[in-house]
Amino acid sequence: MSIEPVAIKDTLREIPLFSELNIDQLKKITAISKTSKFRKNEFLFYDGDIYKGFYILLKGTIKVFKNSANGKEAVLHIVKPLTVFADVPLFEGGNYPATAQALEESVSILVPKEGFLSLIKAEPEMSLKMLSGFGRRLREMTNLIENFSSKEVINRLAEYLLREIKNNKTYKLEEPFLKLNVTKKTIAAYIGTITETLSRTLKRMQDEGIIKVNGKSIIITDYTRLKQLSE
Protein backbone atom coordinates (compact mmCIF):
# COMPACT_ATOMS: atom_id res chain seq x y z
CA MET A 1 0.00 0.00 0.00
CA SER A 2 1.45 3.32 -1.16
CA ILE A 3 1.62 6.35 1.12
CA GLU A 4 2.16 10.06 0.46
CA PRO A 5 5.66 10.88 -0.84
CA VAL A 6 6.31 13.07 2.18
CA ALA A 7 9.51 15.02 2.62
CA ILE A 8 11.75 11.99 2.85
CA LYS A 9 14.69 13.84 1.33
CA ASP A 10 16.02 14.64 4.80
CA THR A 11 15.75 11.01 5.78
CA LEU A 12 17.69 9.88 2.71
CA ARG A 13 20.49 12.23 3.71
CA GLU A 14 21.08 10.10 6.79
CA ILE A 15 21.86 7.08 4.65
CA PRO A 16 25.57 6.81 3.85
CA LEU A 17 24.85 5.90 0.25
CA PHE A 18 23.10 9.20 -0.37
CA SER A 19 24.78 11.45 2.16
CA GLU A 20 26.76 13.51 -0.32
CA LEU A 21 24.09 14.06 -2.91
CA ASN A 22 22.67 17.53 -3.42
CA ILE A 23 18.99 18.48 -3.27
CA ASP A 24 18.50 18.00 -6.99
CA GLN A 25 19.94 14.52 -6.97
CA LEU A 26 17.89 13.51 -3.96
CA LYS A 27 14.79 14.86 -5.67
CA LYS A 28 15.50 12.66 -8.66
CA ILE A 29 15.69 9.62 -6.45
CA THR A 30 12.51 10.36 -4.55
CA ALA A 31 10.83 11.06 -7.87
CA ILE A 32 11.41 7.54 -9.12
CA SER A 33 10.87 5.84 -5.76
CA LYS A 34 7.77 4.56 -4.06
CA THR A 35 7.11 4.51 -0.33
CA SER A 36 5.04 1.63 1.01
CA LYS A 37 3.67 0.49 4.32
CA PHE A 38 3.69 -3.16 5.33
CA ARG A 39 1.61 -4.83 8.01
CA LYS A 40 3.14 -7.22 10.48
CA ASN A 41 4.05 -10.55 8.83
CA GLU A 42 3.46 -9.10 5.37
CA PHE A 43 5.99 -10.11 2.70
CA LEU A 44 7.93 -7.51 0.71
CA PHE A 45 9.21 -10.06 -1.78
CA TYR A 46 9.84 -13.77 -2.05
CA ASP A 47 13.01 -15.70 -2.90
CA GLY A 48 12.99 -16.03 -6.70
CA ASP A 49 10.64 -13.10 -7.41
CA ILE A 50 11.54 -10.95 -10.40
CA TYR A 51 13.85 -8.17 -9.24
CA LYS A 52 12.24 -4.73 -9.20
CA GLY A 53 14.73 -2.70 -7.22
CA PHE A 54 16.24 -2.20 -3.80
CA TYR A 55 14.65 -1.06 -0.56
CA ILE A 56 15.44 1.43 2.17
CA LEU A 57 13.77 0.77 5.50
CA LEU A 58 12.36 3.87 7.17
CA LYS A 59 10.45 2.34 10.06
CA GLY A 60 9.98 -1.10 11.58
CA THR A 61 11.96 -4.34 11.26
CA ILE A 62 12.39 -6.63 8.28
CA LYS A 63 13.57 -10.21 8.38
CA VAL A 64 15.51 -11.38 5.33
CA PHE A 65 15.76 -15.16 5.12
CA LYS A 66 16.11 -18.22 2.94
CA ASN A 67 14.22 -21.49 3.25
CA SER A 68 16.26 -24.60 2.61
CA ALA A 69 14.97 -27.94 1.37
CA ASN A 70 14.74 -29.51 4.85
CA GLY A 71 12.29 -26.82 5.92
CA LYS A 72 14.66 -24.85 8.13
CA GLU A 73 15.00 -21.16 7.58
CA ALA A 74 18.34 -19.33 7.64
CA VAL A 75 17.96 -15.71 8.76
CA LEU A 76 20.44 -13.60 6.80
CA HIS A 77 19.66 -10.12 8.10
CA ILE A 78 17.47 -8.47 10.64
CA VAL A 79 17.07 -5.10 8.96
CA LYS A 80 16.70 -1.95 11.08
CA PRO A 81 15.64 1.56 9.90
CA LEU A 82 17.89 3.58 7.57
CA THR A 83 19.41 0.46 6.11
CA VAL A 84 19.54 -0.36 2.41
CA PHE A 85 18.68 -3.95 1.53
CA ALA A 86 18.08 -6.17 -1.51
CA ASP A 87 20.61 -4.13 -3.46
CA VAL A 88 22.81 -7.08 -4.40
CA PRO A 89 21.02 -8.02 -7.68
CA LEU A 90 21.20 -4.41 -8.93
CA PHE A 91 24.37 -4.97 -10.93
CA GLU A 92 24.43 -8.66 -11.35
CA GLY A 93 20.97 -9.29 -12.65
CA GLY A 94 18.88 -12.22 -11.45
CA ASN A 95 15.91 -12.43 -9.13
CA TYR A 96 15.55 -11.68 -5.43
CA PRO A 97 17.93 -14.13 -3.73
CA ALA A 98 15.95 -14.36 -0.47
CA THR A 99 12.60 -13.59 1.12
CA ALA A 100 11.82 -10.40 3.08
CA GLN A 101 9.06 -10.20 5.68
CA ALA A 102 7.98 -7.41 8.02
CA LEU A 103 8.26 -8.42 11.69
CA GLU A 104 6.20 -5.42 12.75
CA GLU A 105 4.41 -2.58 10.99
CA SER A 106 7.07 -1.15 8.70
CA VAL A 107 7.58 1.57 6.12
CA SER A 108 10.07 1.30 3.30
CA ILE A 109 11.10 2.98 0.06
CA LEU A 110 11.45 0.99 -3.13
CA VAL A 111 14.05 2.41 -5.54
CA PRO A 112 13.50 0.85 -8.96
CA LYS A 113 16.50 -0.78 -10.63
CA GLU A 114 16.41 0.90 -14.05
CA GLY A 115 15.94 4.42 -12.78
CA PHE A 116 18.65 4.03 -10.22
CA LEU A 117 21.15 2.61 -12.70
CA SER A 118 20.69 5.62 -14.97
CA LEU A 119 21.26 7.92 -12.02
CA ILE A 120 24.38 6.13 -10.89
CA LYS A 121 25.95 6.38 -14.33
CA ALA A 122 25.57 10.14 -14.17
CA GLU A 123 26.92 10.14 -10.62
CA PRO A 124 30.12 8.04 -10.47
CA GLU A 125 30.77 8.97 -6.84
CA MET A 126 27.80 6.86 -5.93
CA SER A 127 29.38 3.72 -7.37
CA LEU A 128 32.30 4.16 -5.01
CA LYS A 129 29.88 4.57 -2.10
CA MET A 130 28.09 1.43 -3.06
CA LEU A 131 31.39 -0.41 -3.42
CA SER A 132 32.28 0.66 0.06
CA GLY A 133 28.92 -0.57 1.35
CA PHE A 134 29.27 -3.90 -0.44
CA GLY A 135 32.80 -4.22 0.91
CA ARG A 136 31.65 -3.67 4.45
CA ARG A 137 28.98 -6.32 4.04
CA LEU A 138 31.38 -8.82 2.51
CA ARG A 139 33.50 -8.34 5.60
CA GLU A 140 30.49 -8.91 7.86
CA MET A 141 29.60 -12.06 5.95
CA THR A 142 33.19 -13.25 6.29
CA ASN A 143 32.88 -12.91 10.03
CA LEU A 144 29.50 -14.64 10.07
CA ILE A 145 30.99 -17.60 8.23
CA GLU A 146 33.95 -17.72 10.57
CA ASN A 147 31.50 -17.79 13.48
CA PHE A 148 29.35 -20.52 12.03
CA SER A 149 32.25 -22.75 11.19
CA SER A 150 34.24 -22.57 14.36
CA LYS A 151 32.14 -21.49 17.31
CA GLU A 152 29.50 -22.97 19.53
CA VAL A 153 26.06 -21.61 20.24
CA ILE A 154 27.11 -19.85 23.44
CA ASN A 155 29.89 -18.03 21.58
CA ARG A 156 27.63 -17.00 18.71
CA LEU A 157 24.99 -15.83 21.18
CA ALA A 158 27.58 -13.77 23.08
CA GLU A 159 28.64 -12.12 19.85
CA TYR A 160 25.04 -11.39 18.91
CA LEU A 161 24.32 -9.78 22.28
CA LEU A 162 27.43 -7.60 22.05
CA ARG A 163 26.49 -6.44 18.57
CA GLU A 164 22.99 -5.53 19.71
CA ILE A 165 24.33 -3.58 22.67
CA LYS A 166 26.67 -1.66 20.37
CA ASN A 167 23.78 -0.81 18.07
CA ASN A 168 21.69 0.37 20.97
CA LYS A 169 24.57 2.43 22.40
CA THR A 170 24.14 1.11 25.94
CA TYR A 171 27.60 -0.45 26.07
CA LYS A 172 29.02 2.47 28.04
CA LEU A 173 26.62 1.91 30.92
CA GLU A 174 27.62 0.10 34.10
CA GLU A 175 25.18 -2.65 33.23
CA PRO A 176 24.45 -2.57 29.50
CA PHE A 177 21.05 -3.90 28.51
CA LEU A 178 19.01 -4.66 25.46
CA LYS A 179 15.38 -5.22 24.61
CA LEU A 180 14.66 -7.88 22.02
CA ASN A 181 12.25 -6.56 19.44
CA VAL A 182 12.17 -9.80 17.54
CA THR A 183 11.06 -13.23 18.71
CA LYS A 184 13.55 -15.68 20.15
CA LYS A 185 12.69 -17.99 17.28
CA THR A 186 14.08 -15.42 14.85
CA ILE A 187 17.19 -14.86 16.93
CA ALA A 188 17.72 -18.61 17.17
CA ALA A 189 17.59 -18.94 13.38
CA TYR A 190 19.87 -15.93 13.00
CA ILE A 191 22.60 -17.41 15.17
CA GLY A 192 22.10 -20.80 13.53
CA THR A 193 20.26 -22.81 16.16
CA ILE A 194 16.72 -23.59 17.41
CA THR A 195 14.55 -22.06 20.13
CA GLU A 196 15.07 -24.85 22.66
CA THR A 197 18.83 -24.55 22.51
CA LEU A 198 18.65 -20.75 22.67
CA SER A 199 16.45 -20.98 25.73
CA ARG A 200 18.87 -23.36 27.46
CA THR A 201 21.87 -21.28 26.52
CA LEU A 202 20.33 -18.08 27.87
CA LYS A 203 19.52 -19.92 31.08
CA ARG A 204 23.07 -21.22 31.29
CA MET A 205 24.46 -17.71 30.85
CA GLN A 206 22.14 -16.49 33.58
CA ASP A 207 23.19 -19.32 35.92
CA GLU A 208 26.79 -18.32 35.36
CA GLY A 209 26.00 -14.72 36.30
CA ILE A 210 26.79 -13.25 32.89
CA ILE A 211 23.32 -11.93 32.06
CA LYS A 212 19.91 -11.43 33.64
CA VAL A 213 16.96 -12.33 31.46
CA ASN A 214 13.50 -10.93 32.08
CA GLY A 215 11.18 -11.75 29.22
CA LYS A 216 12.38 -9.65 26.31
CA SER A 217 14.88 -7.62 28.38
CA ILE A 218 18.43 -8.79 28.93
CA ILE A 219 20.82 -7.07 31.32
CA ILE A 220 24.53 -7.73 30.98
CA THR A 221 25.95 -8.26 34.47
CA ASP A 222 29.41 -9.46 33.41
CA TYR A 223 30.53 -7.67 30.25
CA THR A 224 34.08 -9.01 30.49
CA ARG A 225 33.03 -12.64 30.45
CA LEU A 226 30.59 -11.99 27.61
CA LYS A 227 33.41 -10.43 25.62
CA GLN A 228 35.63 -13.44 26.34
CA LEU A 229 32.93 -15.81 25.14
CA SER A 230 32.57 -13.91 21.88
CA GLU A 231 36.26 -14.25 20.97
Added chain:
Amino acid sequence: MSIEPVAIKDTLREIPLFSELNIDQLKKITAISKTSKFRKNEFLFYDGDIYKGFYILLKGTIKVFKNSANGKEAVLHIVKPLTVFADVPLFEGGNYPATAQALEESVSILVPKEGFLSLIKAEPEMSLKMLSGFGRRLREMTNLIENFSSKEVINRLAEYLLREIKNNKTYKLEEPFLKLNVTKKTIAAYIGTITETLSRTLKRMQDEGIIKVNGKSIIITDYTRLKQLSE
Protein backbone atom coordinates in the same frame (compact mmCIF):
# COMPACT_ATOMS: atom_id res chain seq x y z
CA MET B 1 60.34 -12.35 -5.13
CA SER B 2 59.59 -10.23 -8.19
CA ILE B 3 59.66 -11.68 -11.70
CA GLU B 4 59.84 -10.11 -15.17
CA PRO B 5 56.74 -8.08 -16.07
CA VAL B 6 56.11 -10.34 -19.05
CA ALA B 7 53.27 -9.75 -21.47
CA ILE B 8 50.53 -10.33 -18.95
CA LYS B 9 48.14 -7.97 -20.69
CA ASP B 10 46.54 -10.85 -22.57
CA THR B 11 46.05 -12.71 -19.31
CA LEU B 12 44.36 -9.72 -17.69
CA ARG B 13 41.91 -9.64 -20.58
CA GLU B 14 40.56 -13.00 -19.45
CA ILE B 15 39.55 -11.54 -16.11
CA PRO B 16 35.97 -10.23 -16.13
CA LEU B 17 36.97 -7.10 -14.22
CA PHE B 18 39.34 -6.03 -16.99
CA SER B 19 37.73 -7.65 -20.01
CA GLU B 20 36.50 -4.45 -21.62
CA LEU B 21 39.54 -2.27 -21.11
CA ASN B 22 41.60 -1.21 -24.11
CA ILE B 23 45.34 -1.75 -24.57
CA ASP B 24 46.22 1.62 -23.06
CA GLN B 25 44.20 1.02 -19.94
CA LEU B 26 45.65 -2.46 -19.48
CA LYS B 27 49.14 -1.02 -19.91
CA LYS B 28 48.45 1.44 -17.13
CA ILE B 29 47.43 -1.37 -14.83
CA THR B 30 50.42 -3.54 -15.60
CA ALA B 31 52.61 -0.48 -15.18
CA ILE B 32 51.60 -0.01 -11.55
CA SER B 33 51.39 -3.72 -10.74
CA LYS B 34 54.00 -6.15 -9.52
CA THR B 35 54.13 -9.85 -10.34
CA SER B 36 55.50 -12.15 -7.65
CA LYS B 37 56.21 -15.82 -7.23
CA PHE B 38 55.43 -17.63 -4.00
CA ARG B 39 56.82 -20.93 -2.83
CA LYS B 40 54.59 -23.62 -1.36
CA ASN B 41 53.34 -22.65 2.10
CA GLU B 42 54.60 -19.07 1.70
CA PHE B 43 52.31 -16.35 3.00
CA LEU B 44 51.11 -13.52 0.76
CA PHE B 45 49.75 -11.51 3.68
CA TYR B 46 48.50 -12.03 7.20
CA ASP B 47 45.20 -11.14 8.84
CA GLY B 48 45.66 -7.58 10.14
CA ASP B 49 48.55 -6.59 7.84
CA ILE B 50 48.42 -3.09 6.42
CA TYR B 51 46.51 -3.16 3.15
CA LYS B 52 48.65 -2.66 0.07
CA GLY B 53 46.34 -3.68 -2.72
CA PHE B 54 44.51 -6.58 -4.29
CA TYR B 55 45.85 -9.68 -6.00
CA ILE B 56 45.17 -11.58 -9.19
CA LEU B 57 46.26 -15.19 -9.18
CA LEU B 58 47.98 -16.30 -12.39
CA LYS B 59 49.19 -19.75 -11.41
CA GLY B 60 48.83 -22.09 -8.44
CA THR B 61 46.37 -22.20 -5.54
CA ILE B 62 45.94 -19.80 -2.65
CA LYS B 63 44.15 -20.54 0.59
CA VAL B 64 42.44 -17.57 2.23
CA PHE B 65 41.56 -18.22 5.86
CA LYS B 66 40.97 -16.79 9.31
CA ASN B 67 42.16 -18.18 12.62
CA SER B 68 39.74 -17.95 15.49
CA ALA B 69 40.61 -17.80 19.17
CA ASN B 70 40.09 -21.51 19.78
CA GLY B 71 42.82 -22.32 17.26
CA LYS B 72 40.57 -23.56 14.48
CA GLU B 73 40.92 -22.09 11.04
CA ALA B 74 37.99 -21.16 8.85
CA VAL B 75 38.86 -21.45 5.16
CA LEU B 76 37.07 -18.66 3.30
CA HIS B 77 38.24 -19.23 -0.25
CA ILE B 78 40.37 -21.65 -2.19
CA VAL B 79 41.56 -19.31 -4.93
CA LYS B 80 42.19 -20.67 -8.43
CA PRO B 81 43.99 -18.89 -11.33
CA LEU B 82 42.47 -15.80 -12.97
CA THR B 83 40.61 -14.89 -9.82
CA VAL B 84 40.81 -11.52 -8.10
CA PHE B 85 41.13 -11.67 -4.32
CA ALA B 86 41.73 -9.38 -1.34
CA ASP B 87 39.85 -6.60 -3.13
CA VAL B 88 37.32 -6.02 -0.36
CA PRO B 89 39.33 -3.41 1.60
CA LEU B 90 39.95 -1.32 -1.53
CA PHE B 91 37.03 0.99 -0.91
CA GLU B 92 36.37 0.54 2.72
CA GLY B 93 39.82 1.04 4.13
CA GLY B 94 41.17 -1.14 6.90
CA ASN B 95 43.74 -3.91 6.91
CA TYR B 96 43.75 -7.33 5.30
CA PRO B 97 40.78 -9.14 6.88
CA ALA B 98 42.25 -12.65 6.52
CA THR B 99 45.46 -14.55 5.84
CA ALA B 100 46.52 -15.81 2.38
CA GLN B 101 48.90 -18.71 1.89
CA ALA B 102 50.14 -20.48 -1.23
CA LEU B 103 49.22 -24.18 -1.25
CA GLU B 104 51.63 -24.85 -4.11
CA GLU B 105 54.10 -22.80 -6.12
CA SER B 106 52.05 -19.82 -7.27
CA VAL B 107 52.36 -16.62 -9.27
CA SER B 108 50.22 -13.58 -8.63
CA ILE B 109 49.93 -9.92 -9.53
CA LEU B 110 49.64 -7.26 -6.85
CA VAL B 111 47.66 -4.20 -7.95
CA PRO B 112 48.36 -1.37 -5.48
CA LYS B 113 45.39 0.35 -3.91
CA GLU B 114 46.20 4.00 -4.61
CA GLY B 115 47.11 3.55 -8.23
CA PHE B 116 44.08 1.45 -8.92
CA LEU B 117 41.71 3.90 -7.24
CA SER B 118 42.98 6.72 -9.48
CA LEU B 119 42.45 4.52 -12.51
CA ILE B 120 38.95 3.55 -11.52
CA LYS B 121 37.91 7.16 -11.09
CA ALA B 122 38.92 7.84 -14.67
CA GLU B 123 37.14 4.68 -15.78
CA PRO B 124 33.64 4.60 -14.24
CA GLU B 125 32.66 1.48 -16.17
CA MET B 126 35.09 -0.40 -14.00
CA SER B 127 33.18 0.51 -10.83
CA LEU B 128 30.11 -1.13 -12.25
CA LYS B 129 32.13 -4.24 -13.08
CA MET B 130 33.47 -4.38 -9.58
CA LEU B 131 29.99 -3.88 -8.16
CA SER B 132 28.83 -6.81 -10.22
CA GLY B 133 31.72 -8.91 -8.91
CA PHE B 134 31.05 -7.93 -5.32
CA GLY B 135 27.37 -8.65 -5.82
CA ARG B 136 28.08 -12.12 -7.10
CA ARG B 137 30.29 -12.83 -4.14
CA LEU B 138 27.73 -11.53 -1.65
CA ARG B 139 25.35 -14.00 -3.20
CA GLU B 140 27.85 -16.82 -2.86
CA MET B 141 28.44 -15.90 0.77
CA THR B 142 24.70 -15.88 1.36
CA ASN B 143 24.55 -19.45 0.09
CA LEU B 144 27.55 -20.46 2.18
CA ILE B 145 25.83 -19.14 5.30
CA GLU B 146 22.61 -20.90 4.42
CA ASN B 147 24.61 -24.13 4.06
CA PHE B 148 26.43 -23.74 7.33
CA SER B 149 23.33 -22.96 9.30
CA SER B 150 21.00 -25.61 8.04
CA LYS B 151 22.86 -28.55 6.55
CA GLU B 152 24.93 -31.46 7.74
CA VAL B 153 28.44 -32.40 6.73
CA ILE B 154 27.28 -34.88 4.08
CA ASN B 155 25.14 -32.21 2.43
CA ARG B 156 27.89 -29.61 2.49
CA LEU B 157 30.36 -32.13 1.09
CA ALA B 158 27.95 -33.05 -1.71
CA GLU B 159 27.62 -29.38 -2.61
CA TYR B 160 31.39 -28.91 -2.57
CA LEU B 161 31.93 -31.90 -4.89
CA LEU B 162 29.31 -30.63 -7.32
CA ARG B 163 30.87 -27.19 -7.41
CA GLU B 164 34.30 -28.65 -8.11
CA ILE B 165 32.94 -30.80 -10.91
CA LYS B 166 31.28 -27.76 -12.46
CA ASN B 167 34.55 -25.85 -12.30
CA ASN B 168 36.43 -28.72 -13.91
CA LYS B 169 33.78 -29.09 -16.61
CA THR B 170 33.53 -32.86 -16.21
CA TYR B 171 29.86 -32.77 -15.24
CA LYS B 172 28.75 -33.72 -18.72
CA LEU B 173 30.61 -37.03 -18.62
CA GLU B 174 28.89 -40.30 -17.85
CA GLU B 175 30.92 -40.55 -14.67
CA PRO B 176 32.11 -37.07 -13.65
CA PHE B 177 35.35 -37.03 -11.67
CA LEU B 178 37.61 -34.63 -9.86
CA LYS B 179 41.16 -34.57 -8.61
CA LEU B 180 41.74 -32.85 -5.29
CA ASN B 181 44.67 -30.49 -5.56
CA VAL B 182 44.44 -29.44 -1.92
CA THR B 183 44.77 -31.57 1.20
CA LYS B 184 41.71 -33.09 2.80
CA LYS B 185 42.50 -31.03 5.87
CA THR B 186 41.91 -27.86 3.86
CA ILE B 187 38.72 -29.18 2.34
CA ALA B 188 37.50 -30.18 5.78
CA ALA B 189 38.06 -26.65 7.10
CA TYR B 190 36.41 -25.20 3.99
CA ILE B 191 33.21 -27.18 4.49
CA GLY B 192 33.31 -26.48 8.21
CA THR B 193 34.41 -29.77 9.73
CA ILE B 194 37.57 -31.74 10.62
CA THR B 195 39.61 -34.36 8.73
CA GLU B 196 38.31 -37.35 10.69
CA THR B 197 34.70 -36.48 9.94
CA LEU B 198 35.49 -35.77 6.29
CA SER B 199 37.22 -39.13 6.01
CA ARG B 200 34.23 -40.94 7.51
CA THR B 201 31.76 -39.05 5.36
CA LEU B 202 33.66 -39.85 2.16
CA LYS B 203 33.68 -43.48 3.19
CA ARG B 204 29.96 -43.41 3.90
CA MET B 205 29.29 -41.91 0.47
CA GLN B 206 31.41 -44.65 -1.09
CA ASP B 207 29.60 -47.38 0.86
CA GLU B 208 26.31 -45.99 -0.43
CA GLY B 209 27.61 -46.18 -4.01
CA ILE B 210 27.55 -42.43 -4.64
CA ILE B 211 31.27 -41.92 -5.22
CA LYS B 212 34.47 -43.89 -5.63
CA VAL B 213 37.50 -42.52 -3.80
CA ASN B 214 41.04 -43.38 -4.82
CA GLY B 215 43.54 -41.21 -2.99
CA LYS B 216 43.10 -37.74 -4.41
CA SER B 217 40.75 -38.82 -7.22
CA ILE B 218 37.01 -39.01 -6.74
CA ILE B 219 34.66 -40.48 -9.34
CA ILE B 220 30.96 -39.69 -9.12
CA THR B 221 29.03 -42.90 -9.69
CA ASP B 222 25.56 -41.59 -8.76
CA TYR B 223 25.21 -37.97 -9.81
CA THR B 224 21.47 -37.92 -9.08
CA ARG B 225 21.86 -38.90 -5.43
CA LEU B 226 24.73 -36.44 -5.01
CA LYS B 227 22.49 -33.70 -6.36
CA GLN B 228 19.72 -34.71 -3.97
CA LEU B 229 22.11 -34.57 -1.03
CA SER B 230 23.20 -31.06 -1.96
CA GLU B 231 19.67 -29.63 -1.90
Added chain:
DNA sequence: TATAAATACTGACTTAAGTCAAAGGATTGT
Protein backbone atom coordinates in the same frame (compact mmCIF):
# COMPACT_ATOMS: atom_id res chain seq x y z
C1' DT C 1 -11.57 -9.89 28.94
C1' DA C 2 -11.96 -14.28 27.24
C1' DT C 3 -10.27 -17.48 24.03
C1' DA C 4 -7.35 -18.91 20.66
C1' DA C 5 -2.90 -18.98 18.76
C1' DA C 6 1.68 -18.27 18.82
C1' DT C 7 5.82 -18.28 21.52
C1' DA C 8 8.80 -19.90 25.17
C1' DC C 9 10.48 -23.29 28.60
C1' DT C 10 11.64 -27.92 30.47
C1' DG C 11 12.73 -32.83 30.56
C1' DA C 12 13.96 -37.31 28.39
C1' DC C 13 16.11 -39.10 24.67
C1' DT C 14 18.91 -39.48 20.25
C1' DT C 15 22.42 -38.42 17.19
C1' DA C 16 25.87 -36.04 14.42
C1' DA C 17 30.08 -34.77 14.86
C1' DG C 18 33.94 -33.62 17.83
C1' DT C 19 38.12 -35.34 20.81
C1' DC C 20 41.75 -38.45 21.74
C1' DA C 21 44.87 -42.00 20.52
C1' DA C 22 47.20 -45.08 17.55
C1' DA C 23 48.85 -46.67 13.21
C1' DG C 24 49.59 -46.84 8.23
C1' DG C 25 50.61 -43.95 3.92
C1' DA C 26 52.33 -40.37 1.43
C1' DT C 27 55.62 -36.37 0.81
C1' DT C 28 59.53 -33.72 1.62
C1' DG C 29 64.07 -32.50 2.22
C1' DT C 30 68.96 -33.73 3.05
Added chain:
DNA sequence: ACAATCCTTTGACTTAAGTCAGTATTTATA
Protein backbone atom coordinates in the same frame (compact mmCIF):
# COMPACT_ATOMS: atom_id res chain seq x y z
C1' DA D 1 67.44 -43.60 -0.30
C1' DC D 2 66.44 -42.35 4.19
C1' DA D 3 64.54 -40.27 8.00
C1' DA D 4 61.37 -37.08 9.35
C1' DT D 5 57.34 -34.84 8.92
C1' DC D 6 52.84 -34.37 7.52
C1' DC D 7 48.47 -36.43 5.96
C1' DT D 8 44.87 -39.79 6.28
C1' DT D 9 42.29 -43.42 8.21
C1' DT D 10 40.16 -46.05 11.92
C1' DG D 11 38.31 -47.18 16.54
C1' DA D 12 36.53 -45.96 21.18
C1' DC D 13 34.60 -42.44 23.62
C1' DT D 14 32.35 -37.84 24.72
C1' DT D 15 29.50 -34.06 24.09
C1' DA D 16 26.90 -30.29 22.05
C1' DA D 17 22.94 -29.70 20.21
C1' DG D 18 18.97 -31.58 17.83
C1' DT D 19 14.18 -34.10 18.19
C1' DC D 20 9.97 -35.05 20.45
C1' DA D 21 6.52 -34.24 23.75
C1' DG D 22 4.22 -31.89 27.28
C1' DT D 23 3.30 -27.59 29.67
C1' DA D 24 3.50 -22.74 30.71
C1' DT D 25 3.38 -18.14 29.24
C1' DT D 26 2.76 -14.38 26.39
C1' DT D 27 0.45 -12.08 22.56
C1' DA D 28 -3.20 -11.36 19.34
C1' DT D 29 -7.99 -11.09 18.24
C1' DA D 30 -12.83 -11.78 18.46
